[in-house]
Amino acid sequence: QWYQRRVxxxxxxxxxxxxxxxxxxxxxxxxxxxxxxxxxxxxxGFSDSTFSDLLSSVNFTSNQPPPKxxxxxxxxxxxxxKTVDPVKLKIMDWTRGKEKNIxxxxxxxxxxxxxxxxxxxxxxxxxxxxxxxxxxMYRNASRVVxxxxxxxxxxxxxAKAIQTELNDAYSSFEEAELMR
Numbered sequence: 001q002w003y004q005r006r007v008x009x010x011x012x013x014x015x016x017x018x019x020x021x022x023x024x025x026x027x028x029x030x031x032x033x034x035x036x037x038x039x040x041x042x043x044x045g046f047s048d049s050t051f052s053d054l055l056s057s058v059n060f061t062s063n064q065p066p067p068k069x070x071x072x073x074x075x076x077x078x079x080x081x082k083t084v085d086p087v088k089l090k091i092m093d094w095t096r097g098k099e100k101n102i103x104x105x106x107x108x109x110x111x112x113x114x115x116x117x118x119x120x121x122x123x124x125x126x127x128x129x130x131x132x133x134x135x136x137m138y139r140n141a142s143r144v145v146x147x148x149x150x151x152x153x154x155x156x157x158x159a160k161a162i163q164t165e166l167n168d169a170y171s172s173f174e175e176a177e178l179m180r
Contacts (some may be wrong), residue, residue: 059116068088077093088161091165094112094165100173102138102169102173104127106138107123107124107125109141119145120140138170142166146163147163
């Protein structure tokens with residue numbers, strides 16, 4: 001009896017609720033401490049703007065410059081962004097690693113198409129196993145991006161560039177199929 005009174009008395013205190021219950025069993029990955037507490041990184045008490053007013057009278061700002069590209073490829077891309085036409089840059093990004101590979105170009109065509117284009121189904125590689133399936137998907141892609149259908153629109157230059165890449169890749173594919 002005295003034990004039960006003691007248990008009831010300790011349950012009424014808030015400090016008893018925060019104590020760990022080592023006898024609790026948790027099968028769902030929960031905590032034995034009752035409420036699940038997320039780990040938080042300790043705060044230093046300083047924010048980015050804490051010291052910005054100290055040197056503001058001499059036109060000093062605490063903002064860091066944007067980070068420079070880490071890899072050589074990122075550096076080259078940043079340089080190209082300054083000089084190359086955005087359409088050509090978009091095509092270069094799309095074809096990188098897939099040059100003359102019609103299957104890879106067709107399966108990622110949706111990544112380079114303009115916003116609002118819903119006629120391209122974005123097929124997987126498993127759809128283009130044999131030459132007949134590749135030819136069918138190439139013709140479907142040509143219907144979607146053919147430059148004659150984009151005359152006078154904002155997408156005309158992009159359509160020409162996409163069609164050129166697809167034509168080159170399909171020509172290479174046909175030559176490889178004839179060699180078999």
